[in-house]
Amino acid sequence: MRFQAPESLSEQIAQHIGQRIIIRDLKPGERIQELKVAGELNVSRGSVREALLILERRHLVEIFPRRGAVVSDLTPGSVNALYDIYIDLLCMLGRKVLERWSGSELGGVMSQVKELQAVIDALNSNATDAAEQVIDAGFGVMRYAYRLVENPFLEETLENFRPAISRTYYVALEHFRSEIAETGTFFRHLADAAVKGDSALLERVIQDFGEHQRAQVLSILTEENA
Template sequence: MDFQVPNTLAEQIANYLAERIMTGQIRPGERIHEATTATELKVSRASVKEALYTLERWHLVDITPRKGASASRLDAEHASELYDVYMHLLLMLADRLCDRWQEEDKPRMLNVVGAVIEQMKKPSADITAVVEASFEVMEVCCELVGNPYLTEALSNFKPAVSRAYYLSAERYRQGLAQTSQFFTQLPQAVLARDADKARALIQDFAEHQKALIQQALAPENGERAGAR
């Protein structure tokens, strides 16, 4: 990613660093020095500091008094805890979506879901594209539900969950058949306003995804997994 000066400088710095953390260019536990980053990006240390606070909110950075910031460590146990909280937020979203969607929302929901399924049908599925399309479904659902607090909470979890997917990309690829089935069945439950069915689908799918991530981040599967 080439750094470009944005309208909101601190947010763009945060996005730039987030991509490097999520893709492993900045390793778990690695220090992020304000002065070095400011020099590299030709920005002020104040802007970098603000960006680091944003990354802390996104669960990508740990900030320790007198020690500074470092990329948060990620192992199977903490990925599991992260995904459990994220799953419960998704369950809340599904409950409200089943209750609040309107007939005019139906084409938009089906379009974003269809885009995910199309990405997974490609001969060599691009995991990054699949993950981004999946989050697009979540974001559209958040807009339809219209709960700003739930939207903010889910948005703050998106980078950390994306990071877990990227670090376990090959395992995630192995689960694409079940992912496709999930995205086929979930809209049917939501459009039928069957909240119980939607919750069951999300819970089953989340447990499956969590297991894949735990396997990929287990210590024997690579040096990039770490403990907080």
């Protein structure tokens, strides 16, 4: 496998390894050997080392002296910490959209949601492919909101959450196939609240779905650790 621009080589390697972690091909606690990865991808060991540092910042790996990089654990504590801040940031994004745009000017949001629903309706039975497509479509809706808000700091912060959130979504989808339909319902309710210009309803929709996802993942972790 060879990687090319426009993204940096280290970023491409990080995305490759990160995706394997997200879909649980690499398990929590599993060691990632720089030399082995460099050989498999035909890249330098230095590029792999830089990629692992990127993944550490995204909370997908931990790097220990003399032991190297290992896939980070997904624990109840880390899940709670993730959803505490992610839900608040999504609520902030929603508020900023409604502060800048009236409901009549948000028809594009509904168009984005219809595209997401079309993706959900066309999905096959492969859980990995389904999760990836739904996550991509969901972040497509969020990117539309970024353009409306024009806050690069909020956009960058939320985008940096994508690997960790994607990881929890895969965990939930492995056990609850209904999560795909729940996701479609969430975005429809979100778009309805946005078009109505109802900030309180929009935040409630975000909080309810975020807490639903949190509860699903925590229940799975409790079951796996029993």
